[in-house]
Every structure is written in structure tokens, then in C-alpha cells.
Amino acid sequence: MTDAAISPTAARAATLRASVEARLKARHAQERRFKFYGQLAIVVALSFLALLMVRIVAQGYSTFVDYRITAQVFIDPARVSASDIGGANFDMLVANAILAKVGERDDDLGEASSKVMELISNDLGFQLMAKVRADPTLIGKTISVTGPMRADAALYYKGELKRALAEEDRKLDNRQLDWLDKLKSSGAIVTSFNTGFFTRSDSTEPEQAGVLGAVVGSTMMLIVTALLAVPIGVMAAVYLEEFAPKNRWTDMIEVNINNLAAVPSIVYGLLGLAVFINWLAAPRSSPLVGGLVLALMALPTVIIATRSALKAVPPSIREAALGVGASKTQTVFHHVLPLAMPGVMTGAILSMAHALGETAPLLMIGMVSFVPGVPEGFTQAATVLPVQVFIWENASERAFHERTAAAIMVLLAFMILMNLAAIILRRRFERRW
Amino acid sequence: MPANRDDTDAHEPAHMHIAVDSAVAHAPTGQIKVRARDVNVFYGEKQALFDVSLDVAERAVTALIGPSGCGKSTFLRCINRMNDTIPGARVDGRIEIDDENVNDKALDPVVLRARVGMVFQKPNPFPKTIFENVAYGPRIHGLTSSKSELEGVVEASLRRAGLWDEVHERLHQSGSSLSGGQQQRLVIARAIAVSPEVILMDEPCSALDPIATAKIEELIDELRRQYCIVIVTHSMAQAARVSQKTAFFHMGRLVEAGPTDEMFTNPRDSRTQDYITGRFG
Numbered sequence A: 001m002t003d004a005a006i007s008p009t010a011a012r013a014a015t016l017r018a019s020v021e022a023r024l025k026a027r028h029a030q031e032r033r034f035k036f037y038g039q040l041a042i043v044v045a046l047s048f049l050a051l052l053m054v055r056i057v058a059q060g061y062s063t064f065v066d067y068r069i070t071a072q073v074f075i076d077p078a079r080v081s082a083s084d085i086g087g088a089n090f091d092m093l094v095a096n097a098i099l100a101k102v103g104e105r106d107d108d109l110g111e112a113s114s115k116v117m118e119l120i121s122n123d124l125g126f127q128l129m130a131k132v133r134a135d136p137t138l139i140g141k142t143i144s145v146t147g148p149m150r151a152d153a154a155l156y157y158k159g160e161l162k163r164a165l166a167e168e169d170r171k172l173d174n175r176q177l178d179w180l181d182k183l184k185s186s187g188a189i190v191t192s193f194n195t196g197f198f199t200r201s202d203s204t205e206p207e208q209a210g211v212l213g214a215v216v217g218s219t220m221m222l223i224v225t226a227l228l229a230v231p232i233g234v235m236a237a238v239y240l241e242e243f244a245p246k247n248r249w250t251d252m253i254e255v256n257i258n259n260l261a262a263v264p265s266i267v268y269g270l271l272g273l274a275v276f277i278n279w280l281a282a283p284r285s286s287p288l289v290g291g292l293v294l295a296l297m298a299l300p301t302v303i304i305a306t307r308s309a310l311k312a313v314p315p316s317i318r319e320a321a322l323g324v325g326a327s328k329t330q331t332v333f334h335h336v337l338p339l340a341m342p343g344v345m346t347g348a349i350l351s352m353a354h355a356l357g358e359t360a361p362l363l364m365i366g367m368v369s370f371v372p373g374v375p376e377g378f379t380q381a382a383t384v385l386p387v388q389v390f391i392w393e394n395a396s397e398r399a400f401h402e403r404t405a406a407a408i409m410v411l412l413a414f415m416i417l418m419n420l421a422a423i424i425l426r427r428r429f430e431r432r433w
Numbered sequence B: 001m002p003a004n005r006d007d008t009d010a011h012e013p014a015h016m017h018i019a020v021d022s023a024v025a026h027a028p029t030g031q032i033k034v035r036a037r038d039v040n041v042f043y044g045e046k047q048a049l050f051d052v053s054l055d056v057a058e059r060a061v062t063a064l065i066g067p068s069g070c071g072k073s074t075f076l077r078c079i080n081r082m083n084d085t086i087p088g089a090r091v092d093g094r095i096e097i098d099d100e101n102v103n104d105k106a107l108d109p110v111v112l113r114a115r116v117g118m119v120f121q122k123p124n125p126f127p128k129t130i131f132e133n134v135a136y137g138p139r140i141h142g143l144t145s146s147k148s149e150l151e152g153v154v155e156a157s158l159r160r161a162g163l164w165d166e167v168h169e170r171l172h173q174s175g176s177s178l179s180g181g182q183q184q185r186l187v188i189a190r191a192i193a194v195s196p197e198v199i200l201m202d203e204p205c206s207a208l209d210p211i212a213t214a215k216i217e218e219l220i221d222e223l224r225r226q227y228c229i230v231i232v233t234h235s236m237a238q239a240a241r242v243s244q245k246t247a248f249f250h251m252g253r254l255v256e257a258g259p260t261d262e263m264f265t266n267p268r269d270s271r272t273q274d275y276i277t278g279r280f281g
């Protein structure tokens, strides 16, 4: 066949195909470009996240390594009398035992022993006292105690305090470093996982500081927040979405709820300070007040999440229920709300996770104080994880800073747990049908 | 064609009255179950139904036909007051079921809807088990006093809906695991479980294939012995097959109503004729 034989319609089809193919190339290029931008955005986001994680872990992992010393201490009857155990200087006994270990003796001024005390935690002295108190027959015997090194000594072992630094610029002098080396080579020092970080609360001594108080405080505060924000928020959303008439008032309420969700959290702190503490005289820096403030903050988010979950329930379900004669309330509570539950749960848990990390409003209600113990009730003074991070980061001692990173890790683990719970709950509710 | 339609619209009131009066006169001798008089429906400012008066016979199927947007669903939803749930919707006029005014403010729509069941265009089973779907109505209305009684009602309803043999072994599986046609029969079982007097069906077969449609039609024919059924359909053939009475709606007005065979063989109004012969719609 020659070109001339091609019919006009065939020719048209050919030009059509040519033009489609020409555009197709451009379209494919566009698609590839778009895919590339998307992947680039993900890579950038992930690398920022990775950078953050690596930095936090690098800074904080050493907190989880605990340097502990074991000493055999002779309870000298000349220094400890059974009638006045509390009056004895157990720290001194421990210091002398350690001096003996490095082959030295205390001088008359007690300078050497006080230098030793700078290296070991006074926890050993307390342990000793507790043991002797419990069993006074130990006086005159040699007993073994194990306790943490002081943070500065641990920093030396961790290689963060370097001998190369001029002696007057570091906290420990050459003599103390020599002792540390000797103790290490004698095998008196063991490293272990720092469980104390999870079982103790804040302390003035960095080596004894832990996050337990903050974890308990955060948990209690979240309980208050969840108990208030979730039921109130869900009920408000159900009312607004399913029952409220659509008029100017409800429109205004809706706009204002959206605005509230955008109000900076510190403003909620000010509100909490003015209303709960100054006006209602609620106990300052307690999980109760913290939870109240965070509940106010979380409320708009819970309402918005719940409303959009309710909106997503197909109207056919409402019609079906109304059609068999269910009342409005039955329709909502038997059918619509259960179907919206995964969305409601996710929204609630995410807003709780958000509340967990909130610091600014808590600072406003005085949650910055040093709280050495685990809070015993909702009205007791407490500290919470993000505030603990804030306090430690502002501490002058260097050893607190690694604890900052470790506390952040605990906080992140807490949040990851909550998000996981959100995912699991979501799956559970969705899988039912 | 459009010019022709405008022309007829101009004479609408007159036409309509003649048509409706004669339709009432020709109504089958069966007792009248639902009596609608001068029903006007407004969605906000927009009027969707104009002075509709229609009698629906007991133990018979009444088909509502007409072009899209003519107000068939709107009329259907007046009977069980589903229009109440639409913000801005307003219903005027009188609708009686057994001489009781449906629009009476004192009448709780919950009670009404237990008497008037509804089946929707798209099968909408609850995302619960097959059993729970059927048991829901009797349960909320407190129709049964024991578990075994409830199970009896569920079985009877599923049997009557022609679904029992297909599902009795998996009553505790999700209702949405059924096929579209089975779901629609499940929804019908759910509606009849509360022993309604009237069943409203809004295009119940439009989402179904011909075989499932045939099953539903068979079922409707079966149910007719016990219930008063009103069905909206776009299929002339379906209206002819299942209904004893047909009402033709056009642009919010009831143009003509009468026995189905008469309507299809000998329509009074030219618009009815045009519609059923497929010239518009």
C-alpha cells in the first residue's frame, strides 16, 4: 500500500495518535517529576527526624550506664556507737575504706577523705547507716556496700571529663583522677544498667536523679486530662454535630472552637493560673491543676476530631436507624458513635500525646519546682516529664545534661506507646466488622 | 418536546384535578390505608411537592413513577416523616394512616416509624451481625420479652424476606459480608421484624442485578398479602410487574393515579403517556 491509499479517517487517527503520544511524554515526565518531589520531601523529613534521634541518643545513652563501686567497710566500734548510730559519720568510714583500697591514708585535716567523698555518692553512707540501724550487731564487723559513683567521676570514666584539660579547669584534680584509675584497674568499679534512673525521682545529686517522679506525675496529669477532655469533648461534639440546630449561634460556636484550637498553649497556662490557682485556690503545681489546664487545651482538638469522625459516618446508617424507629439518641449512641469510635479514639489519644509534651502552660502554673519524691496524690506537688527536661537542661552541673537527653528518650518512648495504643485501638474497633 | 411540555404545564391545575379525582374514583375496592390530602413540601424556599392527594390501598403495592427530581422520594418520606430529619424541610397538608394524622405534633415519629417501615435505594445494613440487624428493631421497641422469642422473630423475618436458607448458618457474621441483593433482603427483613403496617421502598432494586431484582420483586409480591407497600421505581416494567396501583408524578405534582393495568394501557394524561412510552424522563 502506498501513502496515497490511506483513507482520510486513517490519516486523522494517525495525527490524533501522534499528538496524544507527544502529550503522553510530557505527562509521564510530569508524573515522574511529581513522584521525585514527593520522595525528596519524605527523605528530607526522615533525615531531620533521624538527625534528631541520633543526637538525643548520642547525648543521652550514657545515662543508662551506671558506674558502681563496691567497698568493704569496717564498722569501727570506736567511731560508731550502738546508742547513737545516727551521730556516726558513715561517709567517712566509706571514704577511709576506699582510701585504703588505693593504698593511702587519710591526713589529719581530712582532706583526702573529703576528696574521696567527691567521687562517690553519699548513697553508700546512707546504705551503711541503714544496715547498721537494722542490725546493730554489725558494729565491729566488715560489711560490703555497693553504690553509684558521683556524676563527675562517672563522667571521667565515660571519657567526657578529660585529663588533658588543665587541672584548675576541671572539677577533679590529678590526685582524684589517679585514684579513679587505680580503683578501675583494681576491679572495684563495675558498670551496670542504670535502673536507678527509672526507680528514683529528681535529686540534687545528678547520679541519684531519676525520672520516676516525673513519669508518675505525667501519668497522673494525663489521667486528669483524659477524664475531663475526652468525655466533655466527645459529648460536646456529639451535641454540636447531631443535635444542635444549625443557626448563627452554633456557627459562632464552631468558629470559636476552631479558634481555641489555635490559641497558644501558654495562654491556657495564664488562664489556669488566674482561674484555678488564684481564684479557686487549687494546689499549685499539682497534677490536678496541670491536668485541668491541659484538658482546657485539649478540648477543642478532641471536639474537632470527634466532629470530623461523626461527619464521616455515612448518612445511610442514620437513615437506616431512624427508618426502623430508633430515636435520635438511639441512632447516635447505637450506630453513629460506635462507627466514629476509631476516629474519636485516634483524635483523643493524639491530643493526649500532645498534652503530654506540653511545657509552657505548666511553667505558668508553677510546675517548675524541685520535687524530690513521687507524688502521692493528685493535689500534691509534682513534676512532669517535659518540665523535668526543662529543669535538668537549666541545671548548672554538666552531669544533668545527659539526663536531659535520657529524659527526652523516656518522653518519646511514652509518646510512641500512646501512638501505638491509638493504632491498636483503631485496628481493634475497625476490625470488628 | 420542551415547548409541548411548557404548554401542558400552563394548564396543570385543571388537568391534575381531573386526573386525580378520576384516579380516586377508580381506586381498587381494597380498603384505603394511607390517605394523603393537599400535601405540600418545601425544602427551605423551594417547593418540592404541590397539593398532592393520593390514596394508598391496604394489601396492595402502589408504585410511584415519574422523572428524576419530580418528588417521588419526597412524597414517600412524608409518610414516615423522614423529612423531619432534613433541616429546613417543611410538610403541609394531611396524611392519614387509618384515619390517624401522621403530621400530628403529638405523634412521636418513633412510634410512626415502627408502623411504617422503610427500605432505601442503597442497601444499608448496620455494620453489625446479620442477627443484630434484624433484632435491632424489635429490641428498641421492646417487642419481645425473651431471647428465644427474639430469635423466633429474627428467623420469621428472615424467612419472610426469603433470606433464611442463605444465612441461617452465619447469623453472627457481619451483615455487610452479604451480596448486594442479600443485603437488600436483609434490610427488608429488618423492616418487617417490627411488624409494620406499611412498607415504603425507595428504588429498592436500582443497585441490584436482574437476578437479585427478580428475587426482590418476588418478595414484594409475597409481602403484598400482608402489608401495604409503596414503592418508588424508575423501571416501568417493574411497576407493571409488581404494582396494582400506579401514581405518576411530574414536577412536584401528582398527575395521575389509578390501577396499574389501566395506567399502562390507557393513560389519561398526555404526560403520563409520554413518560411510560419513554418519550421523556
Ligand SMILES: Nc1ncnc2c1ncn2[C@@H]1O[C@H](COP(=O)(O)OP(=O)(O)OP(=O)(O)O)[C@@H](O)[C@H]1O
Pocket: B043, B046, B048, B066, B067, B068, B069, B070, B071, B072, B073, B074, B075, B086
Ligand atoms: N434534602 C433536600 N434539600 C433540598 N432539596 C431537596 C432535598 N431533597 C430533595 N430535594 C429537591 O426536591 C425535589 C424532589 O426530590 P426527590 O428526591 O423527591 O425526587 P425523586 O423523584 O425522588 O427523584 P429521583 O428519581 O432522582 O430519586 C428535587 O428538585 C430535589 O432537588
Ligand SMILES: [Mg+2]
Pocket: B072, B073, B074, B202, B232
Ligand atoms: Mg428519589
